[in-house]
Amino acid sequence: MALAPNVYDAEPIPPAARAEIERLLTSGDLFRYTAPENSPVALLEQEFAAMMGSRFALAVSSCSAALFLSLKALGLPRDSKVLIPAFTFAAVPSSVVHAECIPVLAEVGADFRIDLADFEARLFDPANDIRAVIISHMRGHTSDMDAIMEMARARGVPVVEDAAHSLGTTWHGRNIGTIGKVGCFSFQSYKLVNAGEGGIMISDDADLIARAVIMSGAYEHNWKKHPVLHDAFARWQNRLPLYNTRLSNLSAAIIRPQLAEVPRRVRDGRRNHDYVADILNRSPWMSVPPPLPPERRAPDSIQFNLLEMSDEQTRAFAAAAGARGVSVQVFGMSPDNARAYWNWKFLGETPELPKTRAMLMRACDVRLPARLKRAELDFIATALVEAAEEVMGRPRAFGT
Numbered sequence: 001m002a003l004a005p006n007v008y009d010a011e012p013i014p015p016a017a018r019a020e021i022e023r024l025l026t027s028g029d030l031f032r033y034t035a036p037e038n039s040p041v042a043l044l045e046q047e048f049a050a051m052m053g054s055r056f057a058l059a060v061s062s063c064s065a066a067l068f069l070s071l072k073a074l075g076l077p078r079d080s081k082v083l084i085p086a087f088t089f090a091a092v093p094s095s096v097v098h099a100e101c102i103p104v105l106a107e108v109g110a111d112f113r114i115d116l117a118d119f120e121a122r123l124f125d126p127a128n129d130i131r132a133v134i135i136s137h138m139r140g141h142t143s144d145m146d147a148i149m150e151m152a153r154a155r156g157v158p159v160v161e162d163a164a165h166s167l168g169t170t171w172h173g174r175n176i177g178t179i180g181k182v183g184c185f186s187f188q189s190y191k192l193v194n195a196g197e198g199g200i201m202i203s204d205d206a207d208l209i210a211r212a213v214i215m216s217g218a219y220e221h222n223w224k225k226h227p228v229l230h231d232a233f234a235r236w237q238n239r240l241p242l243y244n245t246r247l248s249n250l251s252a253a254i255i256r257p258q259l260a261e262v263p264r265r266v267r268d269g270r271r272n273h274d275y276v277a278d279i280l281n282r283s284p285w286m287s288v289p290p291p292l293p294p295e296r297r298a299p300d301s302i303q304f305n306l307l308e309m310s311d312e313q314t315r316a317f318a319a320a321a322g323a324r325g326v327s328v329q330v331f332g333m334s335p336d337n338a339r340a341y342w343n344w345k346f347l348g349e350t351p352e353l354p355k356t357r358a359m360l361m362r363a364c365d366v367r368l369p370a371r372l373k374r375a376e377l378d379f380i381a382t383a384l385v386e387a388a389e390e391v392m393g394r395p396r397a398f399g400t
């Protein structure tokens with residue numbers, strides 16, 4: 001019997017990183033502000049901004065830190081309400097809470113995207129008084145950014161893009177993360193670019209980035225080591241608190257050589273995803289939502305909905321797939337899943353969101369790294385199809 005593919009290991013760190021890591025270890029120069037200029041972190045910021053087509057970038061300790069700093073840099077008053085999708089990772093509402101704001105959850109539909117009617121109702125409801133929006137492109141699924149940006153402009157509120165899962169995804173050919181006022185990305189091990197931990201934020205707003213740089217930990221005059229914005233920095237020196245969310249030179253040295261790998265990883269990840277999606281969509285028991293027309297995704301996992309299954313059958317499907325060597329996470333059924341909004345107890349009482357709940361109770365997630373080969377993809381797809389048939393029975397041929 002063939003062994004199940006390993007879907008958890010990341011790709012090897014490129015050899016080009018090793019000489020730089022050795023240099024850093026020899027010198028002990030791990031702090032981004034030790035060098036007067038061109039530290040690995042500073043170079044990463046320049047290279048990432050250029051790759052994305054953005055004016056400015058700030059590398060930080062995580063995507064969560066980037067989201068938090070984005071909200072703080074927007075200057076939102078305490079207890080401002082921030083509209084977020086109810087299908088996201090717990091770090092997103094956490095960043096809102098850390099910024100002393102209040103999350104307002106919007107419904108998400110069966111296609112894993114924001115329900116636009118519910119989003120509009122909550123955005124324009126005077127009782128909510130929404131001051132900002134975070135759009136999570138959860139698991140790389142892009143909501144209708146044309147409609148969202150139009151509504152946000154009409155309401156006069158800024159949009160922050162949580163693009164942790166969306167590096168390499170485009171919307172009308174434009175990089176995700178450059179559509180809103182700020183875009184935030186992750187370098188955690190399960191993302192397209194892997195540093196174990198780390199994140200980065202991008203923006204074209206010089207004053208916003210200046211505030212974020214100071215709050216990220218550019219104390220005294222370390223902000224002068226950022227190559228631009230000195231007039232903006234001078235306005236904020238000693239007027240903002242320091243949260244010390246900096247990225248280290250060692251992490252930047254690991255990240256920088258991987259940027260050249262992004263196009264290949266995007267291409268291979270999309271090919272793998274679409275190959276498996278085509279197989280799953282032939283089953284009457286599974287459905288992979290298609291991309292929206294302007295969206296060109298960069299997936300490293302696959303999400304699909306189970307059809308016509310009860311709770312008991314859904315659990316049985318996950319168990320049957322696991323017995324075949326393929327781990328399936330059902331977002332709403334995995335114990336204490338950080339993507340199920342009712343588990344965010346730190347928010348207090350969460351609203352009842354029937355569309356999102358129904359989706360989460362049947363939405364499945366399977367790792368599908370870009371490095372997998374065709375035989376490994378066949379193994380995963382076959383295991384999922386057979387698990388569904390074990391629970392629901394083989395589909396009958398037409399006319400029988």
